[in-house]
Amino acid sequence: MRFIIVGAGGLGSVVGGFLARAGEDVTLVGRPKHMEAISANGLKISGIYGEHLVTENLTTITHPDQAVGEFDYMILLTKAKGSKVALEESACLKGRVSTLFSLQNGIGKEQTLQAWDRPEMVIGASTIEGGVLLEPGHVMAGLTTPVTAYFGELDGGVTPRIEALTDAFTRAGFGTRSVEDINQVLWEKVMQIGTASGWSVTTLGLPLVFAQGLATREGGEAYVALAKDFLKVYKAMGYEPQNYYAPMGQFKEFDSLSFEESVDMMMKVGEMFAKRAGEEGEKEGRTSMHQDLTRRRKMEVDEILKPYVDKATELGVDIPVLRQVYRIATVQNHLLEE
Numbered sequence: 001m002r003f004i005i006v007g008a009g010g011l012g013s014v015v016g017g018f019l020a021r022a023g024e025d026v027t028l029v030g031r032p033k034h035m036e037a038i039s040a041n042g043l044k045i046s047g048i049y050g051e052h053l054v055t056e057n058l059t060t061i062t063h064p065d066q067a068v069g070e071f072d073y074m075i076l077l078t079k080a081k082g083s084k085v086a087l088e089e090s091a092c093l094k095g096r097v098s099t100l101f102s103l104q105n106g107i108g109k110e111q112t113l114q115a116w117d118r119p120e121m122v123i124g125a126s127t128i129e130g131g132v133l134l135e136p137g138h139v140m141a142g143l144t145t146p147v148t149a150y151f152g153e154l155d156g157g158v159t160p161r162i163e164a165l166t167d168a169f170t171r172a173g174f175g176t177r178s179v180e181d182i183n184q185v186l187w188e189k190v191m192q193i194g195t196a197s198g199w200s201v202t203t204l205g206l207p208l209v210f211a212q213g214l215a216t217r218e219g220g221e222a223y224v225a226l227a228k229d230f231l232k233v234y235k236a237m238g239y240e241p242q243n244y245y246a247p248m249g250q251f252k253e254f255d256s257l258s259f260e261e262s263v264d265m266m267m268k269v270g271e272m273f274a275k276r277a278g279e280e281g282e283k284e285g286r287t288s289m290h291q292d293l294t295r296r297r298k299m300e301v302d303e304i305l306k307p308y309v310d311k312a313t314e315l316g317v318d319i320p321v322l323r324q325v326y327r328i329a330t331v332q333n334h335l336l337e338e
Contacts, residue, residue: 001168002071004093005029006064006086007078011131013139015075015103017043018172020057027059027067035060037137046134047141049173064090073165075125076102076113080303083109087116099161101125101151105288106303107190110154123162124182126150126189128245129174132291145245147175152182184239191230192249194304197289198325199223201332206294209286214270220263227254227262229322233308236315289329298336301329 001024005012008028020026020043028035042055061067074097078086083104100121102109113122127150130143149169151162158178169176179185196210203222204213213219231241231254241251247269254262292299305326312319 001025001073001164002069003027003073003075004064004067004071004097005075005077006090007076007082009034009077009131010133010139011103011129012075012077013038013043013133014045014129014131014141015077015127015172015174016058017045017052017054017139018049018174019168021052021054022168022172023057024168024172025057025059027061027071029061029064029067032062033136034133035062037135041137044138045141046138048144049141065092067093067096070096070098072098074100076100076109077104080104080106080109080300081298083112087112090116097121099123099165103127103129103149104303105190105193105300107186107307108303110186122154123165124150124152124154124186126182126185126244127174128189128192128248130288143248145175145248147177147244147246149174149176150179150182150185150244151176152179152185154182156180184242185244187234187237187239188242188244188249188251190304190307191227191234191251192245193287193289194308195223195227195230196248197287197299198305198322198329199226200287200290201293201299202325202328204286204290210290211270211274215267215274216270217263217267220266220270221259223266224254224259224262225321226325227251228259229319230308231255233312233315233317233319233322236317237311293332293336296336299329299333301326301333305329 003019003024004027005016006029008016008030016026016028039060042053045052094117100113101123103125110122127148128145129148132140132142134140151165153159162178166176166178231251241255243249243252289299309326
């Protein structure tokens with residue numbers, strides 16, 4: 001099958017690289033220096049999957065108008081704030097793409113894609129994979145879970161195009177599953193990354209990484225307090241936690257354990273991550289939002305935190321911790337824009 005990945009930075013290159021390694025035809029659309037380095041020397045992928053150099057089945061371009069032919073799947077993987085420009089630049093691909101999906105963070109990305117072209121092209125997709133661009137031509141895969149990617153039709157169900165995509169990602173080495181209700185996965189993923197990201201940017205200092213803060217008693221308490229606010233909204237929507245991204249997602253446990261038991265559990269998770277982290281992992285063990293903060297880039301606050309804040313207002317759910325985290329992160333964003 002043919003894939004085109006618009007926004008092939010860290011994560012896009014990890015996904016595209018492993019799809020190409022599995023035999024899929026992949027076109028990466030990314031920044032000139034990164035694309036030039038891949039074209040000249042291949043794509044180097046390091047991190048949790050080991051060391052790989054991908055040289056076959058990869059085409060690198062710097063603008064969608066350089067893409068040749070038709071594509072079975074188009075993946076949007078820019079930062080959410082870059083979606084508008086990316087889709088405008090990708091207008092030349094309309095009529096040449098069969099299925100379209102986004103692996104970005106946040107709620108509402110599917111509706112953005114449906115407004116770009118025929119709504120029936122768009123499917124639901126979610127992943128917890130982490131990828132960091134270390135230097136042009138070299139990316140690090142820094143995070144995965146036993147099941148790390150989910151696909152499904154937005155109106156429910158599993159169709160042949162979902163099954164084919166699930167098979168491709170599985171052969172690429174990603175734990176992948178087709179699901180009947182992809183919308184629940186999307187909301188639970190936002191709960192997961194919203195807890196981790198909101199906690200990181202309001203609890204950790206700039207030099208610290210995820211495991212360091214979570215392994216402390218106070219860090220664990222702050223994490224669980226925020227998680228339980230997210231969980232109140234999620235359950236008010238009619239969902240029961242599934243821990244789609246276990247062991248990262250601990251929401252079944254948060255729902256049944258006491259506060260102190262939950263804190264003890266998360267401290268052990270922090271200690272586990274600290275032991276697993278190698279030298280590169282220690283340096284890059286941050287959520288995407290925390291990375292943006294450390295680099296003084298605008299964070300995806302409205303895409304990750306605001307959907308739950310808005311839903312809590314709509315449903316009348318009291319979320320004092322989440323609201324305070326949202327306020328702090330929003331202030332940080334305003335300052336980053338100055």
